[in-house]
Amino acid sequence: MNTTLRTEGLSKQWGAFKANSDITLRFQPGARHALIGPNGAGKTTFINLLTGALPPTSGKVYFGDDDITALPQHKRVKRGMTRTFQINTLFGGLTVLESVMLSISEREGTHFTWTRTVAQQTAAIEEAMHLLHLLKLAQDANTRTSNLPYGKQRLVEIALALATKPKVLLLDEPAAGIPSAESRELFDVISQLPRDVTILFIEHDMGLVFRFAERITVLVGGKVLTEGTPAEIAADPRVKEVYLGEAEHV
Numbered sequence: 001m002n003t004t005l006r007t008e009g010l011s012k013q014w015g016a017f018k019a020n021s022d023i024t025l026r027f028q029p030g031a032r033h034a035l036i037g038p039n040g041a042g043k044t045t046f047i048n049l050l051t052g053a054l055p056p057t058s059g060k061v062y063f064g065d066d067d068i069t070a071l072p073q074h075k076r077v078k079r080g081m082t083r084t085f086q087i088n089t090l091f092g093g094l095t096v097l098e099s100v101m102l103s104i105s106e107r108e109g110t111h112f113t114w115t116r117t118v119a120q121q122t123a124a125i126e127e128a129m130h131l132l133h134l135l136k137l138a139q140d141a142n143t144r145t146s147n148l149p150y151g152k153q154r155l156v157e158i159a160l161a162l163a164t165k166p167k168v169l170l171l172d173e174p175a176a177g178i179p180s181a182e183s184r185e186l187f188d189v190i191s192q193l194p195r196d197v198t199i200l201f202i203e204h205d206m207g208l209v210f211r212f213a214e215r216i217t218v219l220v221g222g223k224v225l226t227e228g229t230p231a232e233i234a235a236d237p238r239v240k241e242v243y244l245g246e247a248e249h250v
């Protein structure tokens with residue numbers, strides 16, 4: 001089968017503590033794939049190993065046919081693997097449109113040049129507005145990102161990530177800290193993103209996971225417990241056992 005991203009025996013250890021143990025997973029092109037598991041299961045660690053934010057202790061990460069295990073983060077972004085970043089830290093005082101334009105310029109390497117032509121500028125504005133329409137942010141184009149409600153700020157972060165033209169988009173709890181009505185809207189927008197973007201996301205709200213994911217991997221204690229369709233995962237007694245006592249999660 002055609003695979004966008006895969007890992008082989010990926011492990012991360014701090015001293016004797018194994019945060020990720022021997023994780024072998026594949027993500028199909030266009031997947032809507034959720035990574036779930038109790039607190040401390042190693043989900044964020046796994047995403048950090050995929051993006052290159054952390055080096056693995058052992059194991060490999062492949063992007064298409066290429067072994068990218070040793071590739072630094074920015075080169076993985078150039079290849080098409082992007083995660084979201086908090087705009088507060090990156091683009092505080094800019095408007096939504098300016099922020100997305102900046103991300104496009106960054107991708108094109110025209111950020112610090114004087115030679116950007118009017119045609120390039122116009123194309124970048126058109127591309128940025130297209131992204132804002134996709135994310136239902138067009139009417140907020142001239143609003144400062146810091147003045148937007150949190151749910152919309154998360155959408156801007158996704159717009160910035162999409163401006164890098166990713167093949168794989170990694171979302172680490174995109175709905176964290178926003179009210180549930182807004183988080184449903186956020187996921188509704190995410191669910192309408194084009195299929196040429198593979199989406200891997202971590203989410204604690206099982207309502208959102210089962211509504212949006214087409215494939216689910218369950219991590220427990222740094223290991224893959226199981227993987228399957230939402231129906232398979234919902235029916236798996238081992239998964240129920242893991243979440244016993246965490247009723248809000250299942």
Ligand SMILES: Nc1ncnc2c1ncn2[C@@H]1O[C@H](COP(=O)(O)OP(=O)(O)OP(=O)(O)O)[C@@H](O)[C@H]1O
Pocket residue numbers: 014017019037038039040041042043044045046
């Ligand atoms: N830099 C580090 N040094 C030592 N231990 C770490 C480090 N980073 C994470 N850990 C530990 O690794 C384990 C897995 O953490 P991780 O954040 O990957 O889990 P998670 O599944 O994302 O959890 P949560 O759902 O609570 O965000 C935790 O016990 C955490 O304390």
